[in-house]
Amino acid sequence: MKRIGGALGAAVVACSLLAMGMPAQAQQKTSVKVGFVTFLSGPAAGPFGVPAKMAAEAIVESLNAGKGPAPYQIKGFGGLPIELVVADEAGGATKQVAEFRTLVQRQEVDMVIGYIGSGDCLAIAPVAEELKKLTVLFDCGTPRVFEEASYKYVFRTRAHATMDAVAATMYLLDNRPAVKRISGINQNYAYGQDSWNDFEASIKAMKPGVEIVTSQMPKFGAGQYGSEVSALLASNSDVIHSSLWGGDLEAFMLQAQPRDLFRKSVLVLVAGEPYLHRLPGKIPDGTIVGARGTNGVFAPDSPHKRWLMEIYKAKAGVDPNYPAFSVAQAFLGVKAAWEKATAKKIGSAIPMGAAKNVKEEMEKAYAPPTQDELIAAFENSTFDSPSGKVKMGLGKGHQAVMGTAYGTTRFENGVVKVGNIKYYDAERVTPPEGISSLDWIKSGFRKSK
Amino acid sequence: MKLDRTGLSLIVVVVMLLVSGPFLPSWMVSLLNVSMCYGIVVLGMMLLMRTGLVSFGHGLYYCLGAYAAGLIDQVWKMPDMLLMVAGSIVATAVVSAVLGLLLAKYREIFFAMLSLAFSMILYGLLVKSASLGSTDGFNVAAKTVGGVAVEGDTLRVTVFSVTAVILGIAAFLLHGYLASHRGRLAGAIRDNELRVEYMGASVFATVHFNYVVSAVLAGIGGALMAVNIGHIDPEMTYWPQSGEFVFIAILSGTGSVFAPLGGALVFESVRSFAYEYSPNTWQMVLGITMLVVMIFLPGGLWSLFTRGKAKEAAT
Numbered sequence: 001m002k003r004i005g006g007a008l009g010a011a012v013v014a015c016s017l018l019a020m021g022m023p024a025q026a027q028q029k030t031s032v033k034v035g036f037v038t039f040l041s042g043p044a045a046g047p048f049g050v051p052a053k054m055a056a057e058a059i060v061e062s063l064n065a066g067k068g069p070a071p072y073q074i075k076g077f078g079g080l081p082i083e084l085v086v087a088d089e090a091g092g093a094t095k096q097v098a099e100f101r102t103l104v105q106r107q108e109v110d111m112v113i114g115y116i117g118s119g120d121c122l123a124i125a126p127v128a129e130e131l132k133k134l135t136v137l138f139d140c141g142t143p144r145v146f147e148e149a150s151y152k153y154v155f156r157t158r159a160h161a162t163m164d165a166v167a168a169t170m171y172l173l174d175n176r177p178a179v180k181r182i183s184g185i186n187q188n189y190a191y192g193q194d195s196w197n198d199f200e201a202s203i204k205a206m207k208p209g210v211e212i213v214t215s216q217m218p219k220f221g222a223g224q225y226g227s228e229v230s231a232l233l234a235s236n237s238d239v240i241h242s243s244l245w246g247g248d249l250e251a252f253m254l255q256a257q258p259r260d261l262f263r264k265s266v267l268v269l270v271a272g273e274p275y276l277h278r279l280p281g282k283i284p285d286g287t288i289v290g291a292r293g294t295n296g297v298f299a300p301d302s303p304h305k306r307w308l309m310e311i312y313k314a315k316a317g318v319d320p321n322y323p324a325f326s327v328a329q330a331f332l333g334v335k336a337a338w339e340k341a342t343a344k345k346i347g348s349a350i351p352m353g354a355a356k357n358v359k360e361e362m363e364k365a366y367a368p369p370t371q372d373e374l375i376a377a378f379e380n381s382t383f384d385s386p387s388g389k390v391k392m393g394l395g396k397g398h399q400a401v402m403g404t405a406y407g408t409t410r411f412e413n414g415v416v417k418v419g420n421i422k423y424y425d426a427e428r429v430t431p432p433e434g435i436s437s438l439d440w441i442k443s444g445f446r447k448s449k
Numbered sequence: 450m451k452l453d454r455t456g457l458s459l460i461v462v463v464v465m466l467l468v469s470g471p472f473l474p475s476w477m478v479s480l481l482n483v484s485m486c487y488g489i490v491v492l493g494m495m496l497l498m499r500t501g502l503v504s505f506g507h508g509l510y511y512c513l514g515a516y517a518a519g520l521i522d523q524v525w526k527m528p529d530m531l532l533m534v535a536g537s538i539v540a541t542a543v544v545s546a547v548l549g550l551l552l553a554k555y556r557e558i559f560f561a562m563l564s565l566a567f568s569m570i571l572y573g574l575l576v577k578s579a580s581l582g583s584t585d586g587f588n589v590a591a592k593t594v595g596g597v598a599v600e601g602d603t604l605r606v607t608v609f610s611v612t613a614v615i616l617g618i619a620a621f622l623l624h625g626y627l628a629s630h631r632g633r634l635a636g637a638i639r640d641n642e643l644r645v646e647y648m649g650a651s652v653f654a655t656v657h658f659n660y661v662v663s664a665v666l667a668g669i670g671g672a673l674m675a676v677n678i679g680h681i682d683p684e685m686t687y688w689p690q691s692g693e694f695v696f697i698a699i700l701s702g703t704g705s706v707f708a709p710l711g712g713a714l715v716f717e718s719v720r721s722f723a724y725e726y727s728p729n730t731w732q733m734v735l736g737i738t739m740l741v742v743m744i745f746l747p748g749g750l751w752s753l754f755t756r757g758k759a760k761e762a763a764t
Contacts, residue, residue, distance in 0.1 A: 040728055040729055041729075041732065086728050087724060087725075087728050088724065088728045088729070088731060092682065092684035092685075092687075092690075093586060093678070093680045093681075093682050093684065094483075094674065094678050094680075094684070094685070095720075095724075097678045097679065097680060098479060098480070098483050098678070098717075098721065099721075099724050101475070101476055101479045102476055102721055102724065102725060105474065105475050105476035105479075106474075106476040106725070107725065118585050119582075119584060119585040119586055119680075119682050119684075122582075122585055122586070122587070122588060122680060123586070123588070123678070123679065123680030123682075126588055126590070126679050126680075127679060130679075142585060144582075144585070149588075188576055188577070189576060189583060189584035190582065190583040190584045190585035193579055193583055197579070219576075220584075
């Protein structure tokens with residue numbers, strides 16, 4: 001009896017497995033399913049992940065209602081409403097690869113937009129290529145993604161992190177040409193190490209005589225910076241470079257301020273912009289801040305910027321920070337490519353007055369673009385975003401290049417203002433195609449041909 | 450080695466996996482792949498638990514195996530799947546044989562914490578190694594299997610099949626070992642070490658050997674995971690990863706070599722569907738699952754199968 005029961009059980013399991021694996025019935029497309037992956041838990045959720053999710057929701061609502069700024073007034077993507085499938089980026093690259101496969105193969109999304117962690121981006125890109133699924137990386141910064149490989153199905157709509165260090169160096173040397181001693185405090189993980197290495201190399205290339213006194217590398221999420229502050233105080237530096245973010249940056253500022261670290265040393269916060277509103281009175285006047293692109297306070301005024309500010313504020317109650325701008329870039333980039341692809345199909349369809357197959361040809365032309373058509377339109381495209389014009393100019397047309405900006409803080413009437421803003425063109429701060437970022441900096445910023 | 454019911458069932462399961470592999474939907478193949486890799490690691494955890502030891506640092510060997518595979522691909526440019534697995538076996542066997550000399554003298558919380566400490570040392574080293582990508586890690590890709598080049602869709606099926614066969618062999622050998630004279634000492638050591646020594650068996654040698662075996666299994670799991678996922682990073686030796694192995698081992702129970710394999714599949718399925726249906730609270734779903742199992746099945750999921758038998762024997 002027991003044997004039979006067991007066999008029956010096995011049969012039931014086998015049948016249910018088969019049923020789960022049945023492909024969904026082919027249907028006419030009524031919406032575009034976008035998998036959106038961002039940190040919903042863990043240390044990056046607060047400053048980056050959740051603002052990105054709120055931005056994505058606000059953007060999708062607005063686009064689906066046809067309320068985007070010109071030229072984005074068409075509803076959704078080319079008239080089809082966008083359906084968001086949100087997933088958590090927490091858990092490391094192994095889980096993210098498994099989840100990416102789930103999104104693509106079980107949930108059958110039409111594309112994936114996501115990933116804040118550089119490690120996740122590096123892990124996902126080859127899998128996206130294997131599964132042949134359009135994947136837009138919206139926020140990770142490592143230049144390695146397109147410098148170590150080239151992809152057909154992977155795009156990144158924000159500029160990579162090299163420009164943060166290069167532009168910071170230019171801004172620093174323009175405004176404080178007498179600088180002699182430099183130190184750094186960066187988290188001991190890939191982004192912190194890369195930020196410091198790029199900055200150190202840029203300084204050495206642009207002003208060879210400068211002395212690098214100390215590089216403090218507290219571990220990620222350390223929270224206590226007593227000994228690092230002591231080391232920085234003792235280093236007697238003119239400038240302190242830091243790519244700290246999130247709780248780490250807030251803790252460091254709160255601990256360094258009472259010890260007067262910033263009376264003598266100017267602070268350069270590569271990714272400091274999102275914290276200006278969180279730390280009023282704790283960011284000393286004269287601090288040099290960036291937003292990893294022309295995001296947030298650095299975004300030039302435009303209908304696109306006003307649109308994002310308005311819809312984000314309505315959703316979240318605060319001004320959008322730079323991950324929100326990155327999200328907008330990704331969605332608008334896809335939207336621009338989608339509508340460009342459709343326009344091209346309609347433009348090249350059978351001319352009016354042709355004798356036969358007019359109906360079929362027209363239906364084909366007005367159908368949503370296939371993934372390949374979308375990719376062809378996306379490559380090397382240029383589109384407007386809340387942070388300005390984005391050009392997909394690197395990585396064989398898959399990696400965005402943009403200019404960036406730095407400014408200096410000033411505490412005024414209870415709020416931190418950013419003044420003396422300088423803009424840097426993409427060509428000045430981004431390596432040309434075919435050379436790795438660090439090599440480019442070390443070669444003295446060799447111009448492209 | 451005698452072919453008993455468990456051995457026979459193992460063969461049947463592996464053959465079923467091999468036959469069904471090409472026809473399964475690809476998301477299920479990747480789910481099974483990840484479960485099998487975890488299953489191999491948890492086989493080792495089971496062996497340790499039978500010996501009365503819980504390691505909170507088996508991520509060390511899991512990660513070491515993965516990095517051995519990664520280095521064979523990246524540095525020596527020999528992207529052969531079997532070679533990667535062999536490399537991971539050598540690396541983990543050597544390291545665990547050395548660390549085992551120290552660890553085999555400790556029990557309970559001291560063993561758990563010391564093994565955790567070693568795994569975090571590797572984490573610290575890898576995070577500082579900029580040439581290995583620091584926390585970002587690097588990509589790994591197997592291009593040949595036993596010298597035969599495979600690519601495209603066949604690669605996934607081949608990787609799946611090779612993983613299934615290695616899993617089968619590992620479980621089969623471990624099952625044989627558990628039934629052997631030395632294997633049975635594990636339970637005796639857990640119950641009373643002094644008595645084992647009086648009987649003339651070496652507790653130290655047995656614990657040391659079991660530790661090395663479990664480490665090698667974790668290394669194989671890590672290497673296979675590296676090939677399956679295609680990317681490795683120091684997160685693999687971070688403590689939550691080691692904790693996850695303990696989690697699966699407790700969820701599974703230690704009754705049979707099938708327990709870890711089933712437990713890993715259940716764990717990975719629950720996690721995957723929790724990610725999909727409750728992206729904001731998937732950790733809670735896993736936690737509740739764990740609580741329910743601990744409260745109602747203190748012997749792990751495997752006790753579902755042995756409970757009936759115990760009743761039969763009683764009547």
